Amino acid sequence: MDKPFAITLDPGSSLANRTGSWRTFRPVYLDRLPPCNAACPAGENIQGWLYHAESGNYEQAWRALVDNNPLPAIMGRVCYHPCEGACNRQQVDEAVGINSIERFLGDEAIRRGWQFSKPAAPSGKKVLVVGAGPSGLSAAYHLARLGHAVTIREAGPYAGGMMRFGIPKYRLPREVIEAEVQRIVNLGVTLTLNCKVANIEQAMKEEGFDAAFLAVGAHIGKRAYIPAGTAAKMVDAISVLRSMEGEEKPQLGRRVVVYGGGNTAIDVARTVKRMGAEPVIVYRRTRDKAPAHDFEIEEALQEGVMVKWLSTIKHADAGEIMIEKMALDAQGFPQPTGEFETLAADSVVLALGQDVDLGLLDGVPGLEVKDGVVQVGPNMMTGHPGLFAGGDMVPSERTVTVAVGHGKKAARHIDAWLRGETYAPPPKHELAGFEKLNPWYYSEAPHVVRPMLDILRRQSSFEEVVQGLDESNAQFEARRCLSCGNCFECDNCYGVCPDNAVIKLGPGKRFEFNYDYCKGCGVCAAECPCGAIKMVPEEN
Amino acid sequence: MSYQPIKFYQTGTFTVGNRLLAPEERSVQASAKRFNSINSGHRACQGCGEALGARYAIDAAMEATHGQLVCANATGCLEVFSTPYPETSWQVPWIHSLFGNTAAVATGIAAALKVKQKKAPHGQEIRVVAQGGDGGTTDIGFGCLSGMFERNDDVLYICYDNGGYMNTGIQRSSATPPAARTATTPAVGVEPGNVFGQGKFVPAIAMAHEIPYVATATVADLRDLEAKVRRAMEIRGARYLHILVPCPLGWGTASHDTIRMARLAKETGLFPVFSAEHGEQKSALAIRRQLPVEEYLKPQKRYAHLFAPTPRVEVLAQLQALADRNIKRYGLLDGGKQ
Ligand SMILES: Cc1cc2nc3c(=O)[nH]c(=O)nc-3n(C[C@H](O)[C@H](O)[C@H](O)COP(=O)(O)OP(=O)(O)OC[C@H]3O[C@@H](n4cnc5c(N)ncnc54)[C@H](O)[C@@H]3O)c2cc1C
Ligand SMILES: Cc1ncc(C[n+]2csc(CCOP(=O)(O)OP(=O)(O)O)c2C)c(N)n1
Ligand code: SF4
Ligand code: SF4
Ligand code: SF4
Ligand SMILES: [Mg+2]
Numbered sequence: 001m002d003k004p005f006a007i008t009l010d011p012g013s014s015l016a017n018r019t020g021s022w023r024t025f026r027p028v029y030l031d032r033l034p035p036c037n038a039a040c041p042a043g044e045n046i047q048g049w050l051y052h053a054e055s056g057n058y059e060q061a062w063r064a065l066v067d068n069n070p071l072p073a074i075m076g077r078v079c080y081h082p083c084e085g086a087c088n089r090q091q092v093d094e095a096v097g098i099n100s101i102e103r104f105l106g107d108e109a110i111r112r113g114w115q116f117s118k119p120a121a122p123s124g125k126k127v128l129v130v131g132a133g134p135s136g137l138s139a140a141y142h143l144a145r146l147g148h149a150v151t152i153r154e155a156g157p158y159a160g161g162m163m164r165f166g167i168p169k170y171r172l173p174r175e176v177i178e179a180e181v182q183r184i185v186n187l188g189v190t191l192t193l194n195c196k197v198a199n200i201e202q203a204m205k206e207e208g209f210d211a212a213f214l215a216v217g218a219h220i221g222k223r224a225y226i227p228a229g230t231a232a233k234m235v236d237a238i239s240v241l242r243s244m245e246g247e248e249k250p251q252l253g254r255r256v257v258v259y260g261g262g263n264t265a266i267d268v269a270r271t272v273k274r275m276g277a278e279p280v281i282v283y284r285r286t287r288d289k290a291p292a293h294d295f296e297i298e299e300a301l302q303e304g305v306m307v308k309w310l311s312t313i314k315h316a317d318a319g320e321i322m323i324e325k326m327a328l329d330a331q332g333f334p335q336p337t338g339e340f341e342t343l344a345a346d347s348v349v350l351a352l353g354q355d356v357d358l359g360l361l362d363g364v365p366g367l368e369v370k371d372g373v374v375q376v377g378p379n380m381m382t383g384h385p386g387l388f389a390g391g392d393m394v395p396s397e398r399t400v401t402v403a404v405g406h407g408k409k410a411a412r413h414i415d416a417w418l419r420g421e422t423y424a425p426p427p428k429h430e431l432a433g434f435e436k437l438n439p440w441y442y443s444e445a446p447h448v449v450r451p452m453l454d455i456l457r458r459q460s461s462f463e464e465v466v467q468g469l470d471e472s473n474a475q476f477e478a479r480r481c482l483s484c485g486n487c488f489e490c491d492n493c494y495g496v497c498p499d500n501a502v503i504k505l506g507p508g509k510r511f512e513f514n515y516d517y518c519k520g521c522g523v524c525a526a527e528c529p530c531g532a533i534k535m536v537p538e539e540n
Numbered sequence: 541m542s543y544q545p546i547k548f549y550q551t552g553t554f555t556v557g558n559r560l561l562a563p564e565e566r567s568v569q570a571s572a573k574r575f576n577s578i579n580s581g582h583r584a585c586q587g588c589g590e591a592l593g594a595r596y597a598i599d600a601a602m603e604a605t606h607g608q609l610v611c612a613n614a615t616g617c618l619e620v621f622s623t624p625y626p627e628t629s630w631q632v633p634w635i636h637s638l639f640g641n642t643a644a645v646a647t648g649i650a651a652a653l654k655v656k657q658k659k660a661p662h663g664q665e666i667r668v669v670a671q672g673g674d675g676g677t678t679d680i681g682f683g684c685l686s687g688m689f690e691r692n693d694d695v696l697y698i699c700y701d702n703g704g705y706m707n708t709g710i711q712r713s714s715a716t717p718p719a720a721r722t723a724t725t726p727a728v729g730v731e732p733g734n735v736f737g738q739g740k741f742v743p744a745i746a747m748a749h750e751i752p753y754v755a756t757a758t759v760a761d762l763r764d765l766e767a768k769v770r771r772a773m774e775i776r777g778a779r780y781l782h783i784l785v786p787c788p789l790g791w792g793t794a795s796h797d798t799i800r801m802a803r804l805a806k807e808t809g810l811f812p813v814f815s816a817e818h819g820e821q822k823s824a825l826a827i828r829r830q831l832p833v834e835e836y837l838k839p840q841k842r843y844a845h846l847f848a849p850t851p852r853v854e855v856l857a858q859l860q861a862l863a864d865r866n867i868k869r870y871g872l873l874d875g876g877k878q
Contacts, residue, residue, distance in 0.1 A: 009626035014581030016627060022586065055560055440803065441554040479560070491557030495569035495762060496799055498592040500580045504572045507559060517580035521587035521788075522796030529555060535796075 019499060023520030025535040027493075027513055032432035032485025032531055036098060039086035041397075041405040042069040042138075046083055046098055047486050053101055053478035054488075058471075059114060061478075062105045066116065069404055070141040070184055071134065073110055073176045076103020077466070078167055079401045080293060088434045088484050094447040097469075097477045104474035110179045116187050120147035125418045128153065128209040130197045130360065133161020134400045135215035135391030137184055138407025139414075143213075144187045146415045152189060153203070155196035158245070161217050162392070163400060165242040166264065168271050169462040200360045200387065211414050214361075214374070214382075214389040215407065218354040218398065224259075226348075231318030237268045237351035244271060253346020257282055257321055259313055260351030261290035266297060268349050269305045274462055280343065281307040284326050284334045299465065303458050310334060311341075313348065321345045356393045371395070379423070380410035388414055432485025436531030441492065445480050448473045487511070487532040493524035556762055568603045568766055569595075575602040575631060582629040583621040587795030589785035589802065590618050590700045593759045594671065597698050597783060598632060600769035605667045609633070610649055614642035614672025614681060617707040617787075618700060640680035643688040646670035646695040654694070667773060668694065674701040674715035678742045685742075689749035692777040696769075699742065699780070702787035710790040714739045717810070718862070719855050720842045722790070727845035736858060743816075746780040750819035753779040757813060759786070760803035764825050768815060784811045792841020804836035809863035812870040824870045833859045 034047040044065060052061035065072050076099055087095035108114075125148045129136045132154035140150045158164050160177040185191050197203050204212055221236025228234060235250070237260070243250045254277050258269045261283035269279035283290055286309050287297060301307070310326040312334075320342050326334035355372050366383035368375040373395050380388045390406025392398045416423035451467040452458075458465055469477060487510050494502045494511055501518035502511050525533040557570025568574055577598035584591035602609055610633045613619050619636060622629040637645040650668045657665060670688075672681060677699040688695055704722050705711040712722045718736040721727040725734040746754045752775045757765040765783065772779040786793060786801040793801055805811035806825065810833055813825035834856060837843040846852045867873055 007626075012627045014579055014583075014622070014627045014629040017581035017583065019581055019583070443554060489557075489559035490555035491566070491570040492555050495556030495567065496592065498584060498588050498595070498798075499582070500576050500578075500595070506572065514580070519586040519795075521798070522794070523587050523592075523798055526796040527799050 018516050019519050020501075020514075020516045023515075023518060024538055025520045025522060026515065026538055027518065027520070027522065027525050027533050027535055029487065029511065029513075029532060030485075030534050031429055031487075032436060033429040034432050034484035034486065035086040035088055036083035036096075036484075038428075038431060039082045041082065041399065041401040042075070043405055043408060044068045044083075047481065047483055049105070050096070050098070050101065050478050050481040051483065051486070051488065053105065053475065054481065056475055058105055058108050059112075062109045062114060063117070065102065065105060068408060070116070070138060071106075071180050071400075071404060072102050073106025073180055074134070074163060074172065075401065075404070076100065076106045076468075077172050077176065077464075078163065080399060082401075088432070088437060089442075089480060089482055091434050092439055092442055092482070093444055096480045096482075097447055097450070100448070100450050100469050101474050101478050104469045104471075106176075106180070107468055110176070115183060116141075116145070119145045119187060122149065123147040123418065125149065125210045126151070126208060127414060127418075128197075128204060128207075128212040129215065130200065130203075130212065131155075131161060131215040131217060131391070132159035132181070132191060132193075133215055133217045133391060133403060134163060135217075135403035135407045136161070136213065137181060138404040139213040139215065139388075139390065139411045140189045140407075141184045141187065142408050142411030143414060144184070144189050146411065148415070148418070150189045151207075151209075152191045153195045153197050154191065154193050155216075157194055159191060159193065161215075162219075165219075165245055166238065166267070168241065168244065168267050170270070170274065170458070170465050171267075173464050197360050199362070201364055204386075210418055211386045211388065213407070213410050213414060214387065214393065215391040215403070216357065216360065216393050218356045218373075218392040220355040220357055221350060222352040222355055224350060224352050226313050226316055228316040229318060232316040232321075233318075233347040234316060235347065235349055237264045237349050238354060240268055240349055241271065249275065252277060252349070254278055255280070255344045255346045256349060257313070257343060257345040257347070258349045258351055259283075260353075261285065261292055262351060262353065263292045263296060264353075265351035266292045266300050266305075268351055270300050270303055272349075273300075273303055273305055273459060276460075279305050280345075281305060282311045282313055282321075282323055282343075283307065283309055284312045286310060286328065289328075289332065302455060308343070312336070314340065316345070316348050319344065319346065321348060354392070358393075379413035379417075380406060381413065381417070386417070429485070432531050437482060437484065438527055438529050438531075439482075441490070441527075441529035442482055445476075447480070448477045483530045485531050487528075488530060490529060492527050492529060493533060496523050496527045498523065554763075567763055568600050569762060575599045575607070577602055577630065577632045578622055579629040579631055581627070583624065584617065585787075585789050585795070587788045587798045588617075588621070589759050589787060589798045590673070590702055590706075591621065592798070593700050593765075593783045593785040594618055596759065596762060596765055597671075597769055597781065598669065600766040601667070601669055601696065601773055602632060604770050604773035606664075607632075608664045608666045610635070610653070610666060610668050612637050612642050612646040612649060612668070612670045614670075614676035615639040615707075616673035616676050616700075616705075617702075618671065618673060620707055639676050641684050642670045642672045642676060642681055643684040643695070643697055646697070647684075647688050647691070647693040650694045667696075669696045669698060671698040671700065673705075673707070673713075674699060674703065675705040675711075675713040677701075678714045678740060682742075686745075686749070689746060689751050689778045689780070692751060694776050694778070696772045696779045696781065699782045700785045701782055702785050702790060704787070704790050706787050706790045715742070719846060719859060721845060722842070732845045732852075733842070743780065743782045743814075746782075747816045747819050747821075749778070751778040751780065752776070753815070753817055754782075755780070755815035756782045756784070756811070758784040758802040758806050758811060760799050760806060761813065761825060764813065771815070790842070792844070793839055797839060801836070801839065804831065804839075807831050808833045808836045809867040809872050810836060810859070812866040812872055814870045814872075821870065824872050826874065827867070827872050830867075830873065833863050
């Protein structure tokens with residue numbers, strides 16, 4: 001007992017006092033589902049690949065991206081980016097330019113020659129894919145990575161489907177399609193062009209395919225009944241666009257009327273404008289009711305495409321058409337007004353939608369066709385076992401991205417089906433809505449706008465209109481991501497805990513709670529910028 | 541000087557750290573090797589702003605002095621929850637003092653260290669911090685503090701302002717804001733809560749001493765706080781740092797709202813965050829998104845009588861006027877007078 005005066009106990013550390021016992025709620029780390037990911041029809045882990053792009057690790061970002069979608073350079077040009085429409089950053093300033101970063105990564109991969117990682121060990125199973133559009137390409141890619149032997153049969157002379165024969169060059173340069181298709185072929189996929197499958201059952205039987213994925217798209221232009229003189233020239237939009245890919249360019253004359261208000265109408269009008277003609281779009285409703293995306297209409301108007309809103313074609317003749325003015329009724333439907341007008345027209349291009357050519361399915365038992373499209377179950381299988389289908393030929397929103405998503409989903413189910421199993425997707429994380437974030441921590445940073453080709457060249461050439469980002473602004477844009485619902489190692493929780501009850505595990509390893517001392521105050525959860533911590537009641 | 545925001549477009553520098561920042565651009569608190577000057581197992585309430593503010597400040601001072609630091613501590617929550625005999629949470633040389641004499645104790649330590657330094661000039665220099673609550677600083681310790689200032693003793697004095705004598709049961713101090721309910725300023729009568737026109741703002745009094753450095757900070761602006769501690773440790777002589785530290789118990793706020801409350805105090809202008817050197821204001825931390833004072837007052841039970849049973853609009857207007865005066869006086873909308 002040689003302690004100083006009045007001291008009877010040895011000095012101790014407060015670590016002896018396990019304040020964790022005070023807790024009634026405990027913080028837990030979790031990953032929530034970012035709204036962008038939830039909105040992506042191809043099921044991309046956008047937040048996940050942006051995370052790598054933010055640190056300038058573009059190859060890893062690209063690899064994370066292509067885990068779900070093998071066509072980023074294409075997507076970064078033609079996807080209508082519903083992800084950006086859902087992005088939480090809209091509520092801070094503007095959505096993250098996800099699509100432009102995706103394109104940057106896709107282009108970077110082409111430039112640097114990045115290839116997909118090697119497929120899994122061969123499964124010994126053979127799968128036939130019919131159609132080399134986005135849906136077929138996506139399915140082939142995923143099936144090949146899972147170790148299956150994949151053959152794609154494509155009726156046309158090039159791969160790409162509507163991306164090649166529909167979407168014009170000035171939006172999607174052909175080298176981009178070729179590079180991304182070639183990379184899928186390099187995975188060991190057999191692609192046979194100019195090879196139409198006439199009868200699916202026969203094709204499968206003859207070469208012993210264990211399953212098939214059908215993705216023949218919708219290529220038959222819809223016709224509308226328009227009284228027309230014998231000399232009137234009427235063609236459908238899809239054949240016009242398709243002939244742009246061949247030797248013989250379409251002969252439409254100078255004054256071209258395009259009938260319809262969808263994206264196809266816009267694409268045809270912009271295409272003929274570039275060929276030196278004067279396109280006029282005739283559409284029966286108003287601009288805000290048109291199915292085309294507003295930015296596309298805007299770009300067409302900028303290029304000098306004329307539009308007659310609220311108009312229908314009553315009659316077509318050589319050199320001119322007669323249109324009737326419409327008016328919207330109380331329900332917003334167009335009604336005839338009895339007011340007519342003639343319009344000079346050397347030709348009329350019908351852009352009224354497409355039907356599916358189901359010829360190859362004749363006589364296949366078990367199939368159900370409704371409204372001209374093939375019905376599939378939640379596993380993308382048709383009523384005929386082993387026959388799966390996706391993309392434009394099944395009921396869906398007809399976009400490249402949906403088609404890619406179908407291909408991936410079908411591949412997973414085909415893979416399970418081939419093994420006699422069923423594929424159960426992992427349970428979805430809860431949504432990281434804006435209310436889960438603490439936006440205080442994000443500084444204001446305006447969206448990077450993609451440069452556009454100058455207007456003169458846009459009217460006369462097929463050069464790409466929308467330009468890409470360079471590395472510095474792509475990274476800037478990536479760093480605008482709030483990382484909704486997923487820890488981005490900002491150190492906030494580690495810093496703000498009054499009880500030092502957060503353990504920092506080191507770069508890439510995130511954090512852990514020390515429940516011996518965590519009092520459950522909830523400061524960490526409240527101050528986590530991205531909503532990656534949740535307070536849950538303690539049991540007992 | 542307060543910190544220069546780093547041009548970094550993901551979170552700016554509002555977060556504690558960030559994996560994308562170079563380590564030297566991160567805060568002291570982001571480091572896995574930070575000192576943790578006050579250790580786990582302390583008995584502060586859940587979500588205590590004072591425990592947090594003390595770790596922020598002392599860790600930053602430890603970093604700035606390479607661990608060559610002595611702390612003198614006034615009686616108050618900070619002392620009581622950190623050192624129940626025989627345990628201590630402090631991982632720095634730390635000395636207990638009385639409720640009112642911390643500044644004087646620190647002065648003595650600084651004088652002794654100066655003599656020791658003279659005798660052994662090649663040894664590491666050791667710096668001194670004194671710390672206490674608002675009661676220990678603005679009330680009972682004020683005489684010692686003013687003496688330390690006017691003698692320009694080489695001490696950084698840190699006041700953790702939670703707006704009352706929280707340790708002894710939430711009594712009013714001269715730093716309790718007007719209208720706030722405490723045990724000694726109950727919410728009764730015609731002027732419920734703490735009366736207007738009393739109390740004092742010690743940072744302004746410290747400036748009047750024309751000491752080398754005076755600054756205010758909150759636990760909501762860590763990087764600003766750390767920059768101020770760093771600056772203070774670059775300077776010799778008397779320095780004063782006044783940190784707003786919300787008290788969930790005394791303010792009647794949810795334990796998870798501690799940082800939010802400090803942020804709202806700053807964003808409404810009710811608590812001005814600025815720095816001054818030799819009596820002249822040098823900087824102000826600009827309000828990012830100005831808010832009406834109600835946003836800050838409403839979540840606090842100590843102001844509940846301003847909202848129910850009938851809203852006391854005239855009192856709210858008086859509090860708003862105080863915020864507006866701060867905004868004007870310290871240039872809080874444009875980041876300072878110069
Ligand atoms: C003009 C136009 C512009 C568009 N722009 C966009 C856009 O910007 N963004 C967007 O997301 N979507 C756009 N779309 C929609 C998009 O192109 C389609 O939704 C998508 O291509 C559908 O993919 P798919 O794989 O189902 O079919 P498709 O792309 O149509 O591919 C089907 C393929 O199957 C082949 N095929 C058909 N039958 C057989 C057979 N019997 N044997 C072998 N092969 C066969 C076809 O030749 C074709 O290559 C546009 C569509 C059009 C028409
Ligand atoms: C001379 C003296 N009078 C009264 C007390 C009792 N006492 C201890 S702490 C305290 C209040 C502390 O208030 P403050 O300094 O604001 O610190 P807080 O607890 O709020 O952090 C009082 C009155 C004391 N210790 N010594
Ligand atoms: S901020 Fe990032 S994670 Fe959140 S929705 Fe937008 S892109 Fe996705
Ligand atoms: S801040 Fe610390 S004490 Fe509070 S809940 Fe989080 S880990 Fe626990
Ligand atoms: S506060 Fe930051 S470091 Fe902690 S979980 Fe959230 S994002 Fe990750
Ligand atoms: Mg106090």
